[in-house]
Amino acid sequence: MGSIRSWSFAAASTTILVADSAVATTDGISTCGETWMAVNDVTIGDGTDHRSGFNSAVDRFCSSSDVDGATVKEDGYLSMATETFLSGGKDPSTYGLLGFLKSTTRRARITKLTVGSSHLPERAKYSLSPATKCKNYLKTLSSEGKCYGDTNKDTKGGTYQVGDNEVSYHALANIIPPTQDALNKAFTEGALSTQTVNLGGGPELDPWPFDSLDDVLPVAVHSHNDYTNQQIPVFQALSAGCVSIEADVWLVDGDVSIGHKEPAVGRTLGKQYVEPLKAILDHNGGSVYKANTTQGFSLLVDFKSKDDETLDAVVKALDPLRQADYLSKVVDGKFQEKQVTVVASGDAPFDRISKFDGIPGKDVFYDAKLTDLDKEDYNTLNSYWASAQFGKAARGDVENQRLSGDQTGKIEAQVKAAHDKGLKVRYWDLPGDYIWEQLSALGVDRLNADDMSATARLPRIS
Ligand SMILES: *[C@@H]1O[C@H](CO)[C@@H](O)[C@H](O)[C@H]1NC(C)=O
Numbered sequence: 194m195g196s197i198r199s200w201s202f203a204a205a206s207t208t209i210l211v212a213d214s215a216v217a218t219t220d221g222i223s224t225c226g227e228t229w230m231a232v233n234d235v236t237i238g239d240g241t242d243h244r245s246g247f248n249s250a251v252d253r254f255c256s257s258s259d260v261d262g263a264t265v266k267e268d269g270y271l272s273m274a275t276e277t278f279l280s281g282g283k284d285p286s287t288y289g290l291l292g293f294l295k296s297t298t299r300r301a302r303i304t305k306l307t308v309g310s311s312h313l314p315e316r317a318k319y320s321l322s323p324a325t326k327c328k329n330y331l332k333t334l335s336s337e338g339k340c341y342g343d344t345n346k347d348t349k350g351g352t353y354q355v356g357d358n359e360v361s362y363h364a365l366a367n368i369i370p371p372t373q374d375a376l377n378k379a380f381t382e383g384a385l386s387t388q389t390v391n392l393g394g395g396p397e398l399d400p401w402p403f404d405s406l407d408d409v410l411p412v413a414v415h416s417h418n419d420y421t422n423q424q425i426p427v428f429q430a431l432s433a434g435c436v437s438i439e440a441d442v443w444l445v446d447g448d449v450s451i452g453h454k455e456p457a458v459g460r461t462l463g464k465q466y467v468e469p470l471k472a473i474l475d476h477n478g479g480s481v482y483k484a485n486t487t488q489g490f491s492l493l494v495d496f497k498s499k500d501d502e503t504l505d506a507v508v509k510a511l512d513p514l515r516q517a518d519y520l521s522k523v524v525d526g527k528f529q530e531k532q533v534t535v536v537a538s539g540d541a542p543f544d545r546i547s548k549f550d551g552i553p554g555k556d557v558f559y560d561a562k563l564t565d566l567d568k569e570d571y572n573t574l575n576s577y578w579a580s581a582q583f584g585k586a587a588r589g590d591v592e593n594q595r596l597s598g599d600q601t602g603k604i605e606a607q608v609k610a611a612h613d614k615g616l617k618v619r620y621w622d623l624p625g626d627y628i629w630e631q632l633s634a635l636g637v638d639r640l641n642a643d644d645m646s647a648t649a650r651l652p653r654i655s
Pocket of ligand 1: 485487488654655
C-alpha cells in the first residue's frame with residue numbers, strides 16, 4: 194500500500210525564477226485551491242530524491258482497484274487521498290513539501306445543469322474505461338498548467354462536472370492530511386475531509402498517515418522551533434526528512450508544556466513529541482526513516498523554565514521512548530546510540546546532566562556551548578551537540594550572502610574543536626537559509642531550518 198517507488202521518471206525540468214509571492218508556474222497546478230502542487234513527478238534534493246506530482250497522484254487514485262470500475266451511488270461519493278508534492282507555486286525541484294491530494298468522485302442528481310458538459314473538452318467525452326475516463330477528466334485540470342475552474346468561474350474548485358446524473362470529479366490538495374487511515378484507500382461514506390489543526394490545548398491531530406513517509410530520505414536539517422514554525426509538529430519535519438527536531442519546554446504543574454514565549458497549556462512534550470515519535474518508530478519496526486533505517490534522530494528539548502523540576506518533568510515525559518528502548522544512553526561508561534538522542538539546551542542544567550543526577554536511564558545529553566568549549570569538560574558521555582548563535586560565533590554580518598575569509602576561518606576552527614570532542618555542530622539564528630550550503634561545506638552537521646519547504650533543495654544524506 195502506498196508504494197510510490199516505481200515511478201517512471203518524468204521530472205519537470207523548466208527553470209523558474211522564484212519570486213517571493215506564490216507564482217503560478219507551468220509546473221504547478223492549484224486545482225483552484227490555495228495549495229499549488231507540481232504537475233509532474235519531480236526530483237528534489239539536488240537530484241538525490243523524488244516526489245510525486247499531481248498527475249501520478251491522479252493515476253494512483255483512478256487506477257486503484259477500489260476506484261476503477263466502482264459504482265458510485267446516486268448522491269454518493271468515492272474518495273481517496275494520496276501523496277503529492279506541494280510547491281507553493283514555486284520551482285518544485287527546490288521548494289516544497291509532501292502533501293495530500295484528495296480526489297473525490299461524486300454522483301450528484303442534477304436536475305438543472307449549471308456548470309454543464311459544455312465545459313468539457315472534446316477528448317474527455319470519448320467513451321473510455323472507467324480508469325481512463327477518470328484520469329482524463331482529472332488531468333484536464335492540469336493540461337494547460339492552470340486551474341480549470343478559475344478560468345471558467347467555477348467556484349467549486351478542482352472540479353469536472355460531467356453532466357446530468359453523471360459523475361463529477363474533484364481534486365484538491367492540502368498540507369493537512371485526512372485521517373491517519375485514509376491514505377490510498379477508498380471511502381464511500383462521504384467526501385473525505387481534511388483534519389483541523391488545533392494549536393491550542395485542544396484535541397490532538399490524528400497522526401499523519403505513516404505510510405506517506407515511507408519513501409522520504411533524511412536530510413541534515415534541524416526543524417527549529419518545530420511546534421511553532423510548522424503547522425503540524427513532528428510530521429511536517431519528518432516529511433521534509435529532518436534528522437532533528439526542537440521543542441521548547443516550560444514547567445507547568447509538574448509536567449512540561451511546549452511553547453516559545455509562553456507555554457501552550459495542554460500541549461505537552463509527551464503528547465506532541467514523545468507519543469508521535471514512538472508511534473512512528475513502532476510502525477516502522479524501529480526506525481524513524483524507513484528509507485534509511487540506520488539514520489539517527491535528535492530531539493532537542495530547549496528548557497525555557499529554570500526551575501529544577503523542569504529536568505525531572507522532561508525525564509518523566511520521555512518514559513514511553515525509554516521503556517521501548519529507543520533512547521541513546523550511556524551504558525558501562527560508553528555512549529550507546531539508539532534511534533532517538535535527547536539533547537537538552539537553553540536553561541538545562543549542565544551540572545546535573547553531566548552527572549546524570551535525576552536521570553537514572555543516563556539518556557539525556559547536553560547541547561554544549563560551541564564558542565566556549567573549554568569552559569566545561571564537554572564530551573560524548575555528557576553532550577551530543579555543540580551549538581552557537583550564528584552572529585555571535587561568526588562575528589558580524591554576512592555581506593552579499595557570502596561568508597568572509599575571517600568568518601570561514603572561525604567556523605572551521607569551531608567545527609574542528611567540536612568534532613575533536615566527538616560533538617555535532619549546529620548554528621542557530623542564521624542570517625538566511627542561503628547560508629546552508631556554505632555551512633555544510635565547512636562541516637556543520639545540522640542546518641537550522643524554519644521553513645521546511647526550503648529544505649527540498651538540499652541533497653539527502655547518503
Ligand atoms: C543512511 O544514513 C547513514 C547515517 O547518516 C548514512 O551514513 C548512510 O549513508 C545512509 N544510507 C543510505 C543508503 O543512504
